[in-house]
Amino acid sequence: MAKRQAAARAAQRSSSMNAVPDSCDVVVIGGGPAGSLAATYLTGKGYSVVLFERQKHPRYQVGESLLPDVWKYCDAAGVSDAIAAEGFLRKAGGSVDWNGEMRRLSFGDFGYTRPALHVERDRFDSILLERARASGAWIGEEIAVLEADLSRAGDNESEVSVSYRPVGEASASRIRCRYVVDASGQTGVIGRQLGLRVFDEGFRFMSVWGYFANSSYLAADGLIYPAQSVRQVPPTTYVSALPQGDGWAWLWHIMLRETTSIGLVIPKAWASETKGSAESWEAWYLKQCRALPLLQRLLADATFCEGSLRLVRNYSYRSSQVAGPGFFLLGDAAGFVDPIFSVGVVFSMYSAYAAAHTIDRCFRQRARRDEHRSIFSSQVQARLELSRSLALPYYQATDAGHARAREAMGFSSMQAQALMYAASLLTDRSGNFDSMADSPHAHRAAAERVRPLNIPLE
Amino acid sequence: MKYTDEQIFNALAPFFAQDGMDRKEAIAVEPDTDIIAEGLVDSLGIFKLIAFVEEAFTITIEPDEVLLENFQTLRALRNLIVKKLG
Numbered sequence: 299m300a301k302r303q304a305a306a307r308a309a310q311r312s313s314s315m316n317a318v319p320d321s322c323d324v325v326v327i328g329g330g331p332a333g334s335l336a337a338t339y340l341t342g343k344g345y346s347v348v349l350f351e352r353q354k355h356p357r358y359q360v361g362e363s364l365l366p367d368v369w370k371y372c373d374a375a376g377v378s379d380a381i382a383a384e385g386f387l388r389k390a391g392g393s394v395d396w397n398g399e400m401r402r403l404s405f406g407d408f409g410y411t412r413p414a415l416h417v418e419r420d421r422f423d424s425i426l427l428e429r430a431r432a433s434g435a436w437i438g439e440e441i442a443v444l445e446a447d448l449s450r451a452g453d454n455e456s457e458v459s460v461s462y463r464p465v466g467e468a469s470a471s472r473i474r475c476r477y478v479v480d481a482s483g484q485t486g487v488i489g490r491q492l493g494l495r496v497f498d499e500g501f502r503f504m505s506v507w508g509y510f511a512n513s514s515y516l517a518a519d520g521l522i523y524p525a526q527s528v529r530q531v532p533p534t535t536y537v538s539a540l541p542q543g544d545g546w547a548w549l550w551h552i553m554l555r556e557t558t559s560i561g562l563v564i565p566k567a568w569a570s571e572t573k574g575s576a577e578s579w580e581a582w583y584l585k586q587c588r589a590l591p592l593l594q595r596l597l598a599d600a601t602f603c604e605g606s607l608r609l610v611r612n613y614s615y616r617s618s619q620v621a622g623p624g625f626f627l628l629g630d631a632a633g634f635v636d637p638i639f640s641v642g643v644v645f646s647m648y649s650a651y652a653a654a655h656t657i658d659r660c661f662r663q664r665a666r667r668d669e670h671r672s673i674f675s676s677q678v679q680a681r682l683e684l685s686r687s688l689a690l691p692y693y694q695a696t697d698a699g700h701a702r703a704r705e706a707m708g709f710s711s712m713q714a715q716a717l718m719y720a721a722s723l724l725t726d727r728s729g730n731f732d733s734m735a736d737s738p739h740a741h742r743a744a745a746e747r748v749r750p751l752n753i754p755l756e
Numbered sequence: 757m758k759y760t761d762e763q764i765f766n767a768l769a770p771f772f773a774q775d776g777m778d779r780k781e782a783i784a785v786e787p788d789t790d791i792i793a794e795g796l797v798d799s800l801g802i803f804k805l806i807a808f809v810e811e812a813f814t815i816t817i818e819p820d821e822v823l824l825e826n827f828q829t830l831r832a833l834r835n836l837i838v839k840k841l842g
């Protein structure tokens with residue numbers, strides 16, 4: 299027994315010390331949903347892939363509320379069974395309290411047959427990374443990518459070399475490839491290197507969030523349930539405008555299996571005006587949480603998880619270019635706007651699919667690489683513009699990206715449009731939607747399916 | 757190569773026999789069915805459809821042709837294909 303264990307340990311050690319290959323078809327930077335799915339899709343098409351992840355999974359990540367659309371990307375990666383087996387909480391829909399209007403919607407009413415999820419991202423992302431490993435991608439955790447040499451990427455052979463360094467080591471090495479896929483999230487290795495990142499002045503927001511134990515929650519029936527019921531009665535994502543927050547500050551309440559994620563999205567100016575200079579972010583955050591009567595009710599028996607507070611500024615940006623000779627930007631590395639409609643992970647997965655498809659086309663039709671890349675770019679940029687146009691407070695249809703957003707809206711199904719309209723209606727952004735679509739169907743669907751939320755008074 | 761309209765529609769049909777749509781009931785695809793609104797071609801399907809059409813008819817679709825007006829129905833696609841085959 300002891301001998302076998304020792305042998306297994308030795309094998310493990312040698313596999314973890316397995317040298318990084320000198321070359322491959324595609325290098326993927328980052329092992330979040332975008333990177334892991336891109337690696338899985340590409341190995342599935344027969345390409346050799348090396349994925350570098352700076353951290354070691356399971357690693358923390360925000361973004362726990364997932365739309366039902368994630369399933370089609372998980373199906374395509376062959377990872378849906380593993381996700382289902384994990385037993386993440388099913389999310390029944392949304393409960394929204396926006397400037398005094400309390401309304402709710404459930405995905406089932408919009409024709410979605412598979413559930414939305416509330417996931418602990420460390421677990422969710424690990425499952426996706428393990429899938430990439432099982433598909434045959436070479437996974438190097440705790441290896442950071444430093445930069446990519448793209449100077450010969452435009453050549454006939456598309457030669458790219460990527461420099462990386464194992465965490466804690468002093469010297470960097472290089473790997474040769476044909477394409478590099480940047481899925482490094484907010485870090486944006488390639489985007490920063492090439493100066494492609496454009497911070498979004500329309501979103502002067504920051505986010506502060508943390509975790510509570512034992513919070514009650516709202517279910518799809520509009521009733522409040524105690525934390526212990528969460529596996530039996532699926533929760534909704536509860537979203538509320540903050541009354542003092544300039545009309546645009548809001549909070550999320552996302553039930554997880556053991557804790558509840560509660561986050562504030564607030565105009566930076568408002569935060570700096572109201573937070574005393576001696577006051578800690580934690581004290582300020584807890585004060586905001588206590589200021590909302592309904593949230594206070596949900597938190598009546600809850601305790602804050604000490605040390606769980608996190609904060610992010612400047613999370614809204616786009617890229618002037620999402621692909622170029624030899625490279626593709628995916629997920630948050632391409633752009634991220636605002637968490638209001640929970641589209642971050644779905645967008646990451648979508649861009650992974652689009653990139654894998656496009657890289658395959660580029661390998662097969664070398665002479666048409668520019669055209670394939672151009673289709674990728676316009677599709678991905680249009681999706682980003684659509685999310686931005688839906689989310690932006692004070693949206694102006696004169697905005698430069700408007701035509702692109704309209705086109706992306708036109709390419710959306712009635713089902714998707716109906717859900718987008720309903721979600722924008724609930725959060726006082728239906729004007730944004732209407733400026734991009736003339737969709738009586740979506741209006742009708744929302745009128746039938748958005749329900750008032752009556753929280754019984756105690 | 758010249759195709760009749762019927763040949764074009766028949767060549768496109770197998771594309772819609774593919775899986776992956778999150779919907780309850782199957783939809784018969786007619787030449788004027790709005791394949792986008794009905795969710796038969798979603799943001800992911802559009803990539804597959806472009807590749808499918810290029811291979812089936814040995815044509816190339818240019819980036820500036822990837823517009824709703826060319827992809828909304830099989831008839832719109834047929835018009836694009838006929839134009840490309842010139």
Ligand SMILES: Cc1cc2nc3c(=O)[nH]c(=O)nc-3n(C[C@H](O)[C@H](O)[C@H](O)COP(=O)(O)OP(=O)(O)OC[C@H]3O[C@@H](n4cnc5c(N)ncnc54)[C@H](O)[C@@H]3O)c2cc1C
Pocket residue numbers: 327328329330331332333350351352353357359360361362363364365441442443444481482483484485486487505561610613628629630631634637640641642643644646
């Ligand atoms: C406040 C807030 C709330 C959000 N809420 C939601 C939500 O409810 N639902 C939703 O869908 N989305 C939400 N999002 C968005 C969501 O978090 C992201 O869109 C999603 O995580 C992006 O996935 P990704 O794979 O692109 O990047 P990530 O998940 O960030 O993965 C990138 C990976 O790259 C690695 N990496 C970075 N640099 C390097 C390097 N140099 N070398 C190697 N590896 C590197 C990182 O360690 C990381 O693991 C939210 C975002 C914010 C800011």
